Amino acid sequence: MSDTPPPYDVHRLRELAGELIVNIRELAQSGWTPATSSNFSRRLDDRHAAITVSGRDKGKLKEGDIMVVDFDGLAVGSDHRPSAETLLHTQLYRRFPDIGCILHTHSPTQTIASRLFAADGHVRLEGYELLKAFAGNSTHEMAVDVPVLPNSQDMTVLSAQVESLLDAGPMWGYLIDGHGLYAWGRDMAEARRHLEAFEFLLHCELELRRLRARH
Numbered sequence: 001m002s003d004t005p006p007p008y009d010v011h012r013l014r015e016l017a018g019e020l021i022v023n024i025r026e027l028a029q030s031g032w033t034p035a036t037s038s039n040f041s042r043r044l045d046d047r048h049a050a051i052t053v054s055g056r057d058k059g060k061l062k063e064g065d066i067m068v069v070d071f072d073g074l075a076v077g078s079d080h081r082p083s084a085e086t087l088l089h090t091q092l093y094r095r096f097p098d099i100g101c102i103l104h105t106h107s108p109t110q111t112i113a114s115r116l117f118a119a120d121g122h123v124r125l126e127g128y129e130l131l132k133a134f135a136g137n138s139t140h141e142m143a144v145d146v147p148v149l150p151n152s153q154d155m156t157v158l159s160a161q162v163e164s165l166l167d168a169g170p171m172w173g174y175l176i177d178g179h180g181l182y183a184w185g186r187d188m189a190e191a192r193r194h195l196e197a198f199e200f201l202l203h204c205e206l207e208l209r210r211l212r213a214r215h
């Protein structure tokens with residue numbers, strides 16, 4: 001065992017791991033994390049994040065299923081493999097000091113919407129009261145275009161696409177085609193609010209599409 005203390009606050013890590021586990025279990029119970037999919041993280045400090053270990057059943061997470069990475073995506077003080085999508089988390093923590101929590105889920109609604117709207121490159125959410133759930137919005141009289149990125153197993157490809165989108169304007173999340181949704185916020189409460197707003201609004205768009213196709 002090493003005598004060198006870890007380069008992060010161990011008490012803060014335990015606190016954040018507890019919060020992650022409670023929230024991830026709730027999301028798993030909603031059916032948003034099938035077949036070990038999805039990954040989740042919290043900023044620990046200005047160089048480290050707590051993130052889920054790759055491949056774990058998100059409905060049965062324990063404290064040992066949360067590990068620490070630096071903002072290069074390298075494991076810190078752990079032999080586990082961090083989420084395969086770690087780079088998509090660390091790029092946001094690096095770029096935005098205000099982001100404290102990132103949630104990535106694979107709900108049926110998110111995945112179906114990503115397929116249906118992939119050709120458009122975005123899903124337009126317009127005129128909904130729930131747009132006010134996104135931090136900084138105070139009216140329904142606006143539109144939010146949720147980007148839909150082509151999927152890739154190469155995280156450098158995906159993260160480069162995300163960087164270009166972030167250069168273009170403010171975002172609260174994005175879809176990846178045939179894959180799922182990324183959403184984030186200052187803390188867990190804000191990230192959950194954004195995630196749940198996306199889920200609700202995407203569901204509305206899918207239902208509207210279904211109903212309009214009948215008439």
Ligand SMILES: CSCCC(=O)C(=O)COP(=O)(O)O
Nearest residue numbers: 036037038039054055083084
């Ligand atoms: C069987 S899920 C495929 C990988 C994925 O999309 C995901 O969200 C989970 O990957 P992780 O390495 O974070 O477990």
Ligand SMILES: [Zn+2]
Nearest residue numbers: 037038179180
């Ligand atoms: Zn995924």
